[in-house]
Amino acid sequence: MHDIRFIRDYPEAFDAALAKRGLAPLATDITSLDSQRRALQTEIQALQSRRNEASKEIGMRKGKGEDADDLIQEVADIKAKAPELEAQEAELAQTLMGHLMSLPNILDDSVPQGSDEEDNALVRTVGTLPKFSFTPQDHVTLGENLGQMDFANGAKLAGARFVVLHDQLARLERALASFMLDTHTSEFGYRETLPPAIVNTKTMTGTGQLPKFAEDLYAVEEDKWLIPTSEVPLTNLASDSILDADSLPLRMTAYTPCFRAEAGSAGRDTRGMIRQHQFSKVEMVSITKPEDSDAELERMTNCAETILQRLGLAYRVMKLCSGDTGFSAQQTYDIEVWLPGQDEGRGMYREISSCSNC
């Protein structure tokens, strides 16, 4: 959610930022709403102030056994007038809040202009592409032939885009998670954390999933949602609290299941395990001072890259363009690993990790 004070102070910069996202300017509308709201608030507070003052005096007069009917009448008049003003104020506040929550984050200056993933900028390529004397098969064929990756049973148990893993593949996931957690905790200073996989609406709103992206989420019951990433609980650990600057940066890593209804991506990447409704992920979250956040983003990206290097995988780092950068992010690096079996065995880079400054 945007800070109204930034828009008040730098309306031009805010509109320029919206333009970069391909959105029409709104700063004038927003600041006008804001100043109306504040004027109303001042008026209401003056009324409340008078009411408080009168009530105190009533107490004092009654204590002395004096009459206070005139003041009681005055307070009654204030109370008759206040609700209308309060309702107006609440409506303005809600409209304002709606704007602040539904607009995407301001993009960093370094984000390249562009409309979709075609315009993302290559930052670096690392590792050498493996060569094969045969045509590599993709993970679906390999996994099914091994009898360890079972999409049919995934569909039977739950529906499309679920999988059942057995034996070495199930074990592989566990081993990878351990490897990543151990590396991040013992070498990179992250704190291992195991948060709830179900959170309430307030928490989902705290990281921007709600109110905009409800259709991408699984709702379990009233006010309970399955997390689409452990970023949600991890980041909200710091919500509603004022952090001691000395305790920063706060670095956390977690291995959790993630659940995504993915309504928006139907028909795309439907084959195999690339986009599943349920998947597991080792997440890293760093909470830093704003001025340190760019350096932290580089550090975090490096932590993620280290994992791939040690696994001997070839990858590239892409800086997402303005059109491809997510709603909450100021800038994002995608790390794409070379998957030889993709594209009919010709191989291609696929995103396996994404690091953002939010």
Add this chain to the structure above:
RNA sequence: GGAGAGGUGGCAGAGCGGUUGAAUGCACCGGUCUUGAAAACCGGCAUGGGUUUAUAGCCCAUCGAGGGUUCGAAUCCCUCCCUCUCCGCCA
């Protein structure tokens, strides 16, 4: 799920309809004293918002959350959430 107890400042803990944003203790910050430290003593010490050149004042809100009663609510009433104790049910 049922019965009971409770949720107050960084922590502990009073207050239970009025001038209480909140006693007291601890912690913390500043000062006096001391060669230095401790102790003792003195002073300060919640958060968010509005107004404002202002981290000065002034004002509003906040004692788990949301409603209500009242001229006035931390204090009374209702709903919800959470914690603790006991009982039940279940993996």
